[in-house]
Amino acid sequence: MSMPSPSVETDRPKPQQQRSSRRVSEYLEIAAALFAEAGYETATMTAIAERAGSSIGGLYRYFPDKQAIAVALQKRYTDDLDVLWGAVLEELEQSSIADFADRLMDRMVEFVSERPGFFALLGVPIHYRRDIATRNHLRAQFSKAFRVKNSCLSQEEGLLAANVAIQIIKGMLAVCAEVEPRRRPPVIREFKRAMKDYLADVLRSS
16 A cells, blocks of 8 residues: 655645634735725734734734734735736737736736725835845846837846836826825826836837
8 A cells, every 4th residue: 555755744734834824814914904994003913903803912923013014915915916917918919018008007906906905005114125136037027028029129128118117107006095096097097198108119119
């Protein structure tokens, strides 16, 4: 009779690890909702624990303070964004520049609308810092997609275009975070136009 592979048994997540992972996710989701409702400064560790049906000690087991929760949320959002942008960039080669710009900005708006804590954390002076290699990888993804669309772009030009496009996205989010939700559509419209005009100029083949 064959025996189970020791390596498989070792690699399999233990039930306690799975419960801990679910509990961390629950704390983060509740904290994000509270940050969106009350603001980061007003929300407290006690309020997060109470809404989670947990003791404050249970929350402190995973997060030493509110700042640690904010950083964990920012990391989660950043990782999710990398996946989102990677998927959108794959569509660029088969899309018109205008359609691509629309989808890129629309997906970004959809992304933040599904994550209530995103805007609440934009103005918080606590930021998750990724290593330089990871940040450069994202820009390289944009640059590669742009250079496929316009083969005349040099590597340097592609990276510059990537940086500008990312800053346009960040600018849209920053302005949206400062206004009421009902006032965001015209902001999004203007930044879409800026993105379309910029990419039309940069990605137009010579």
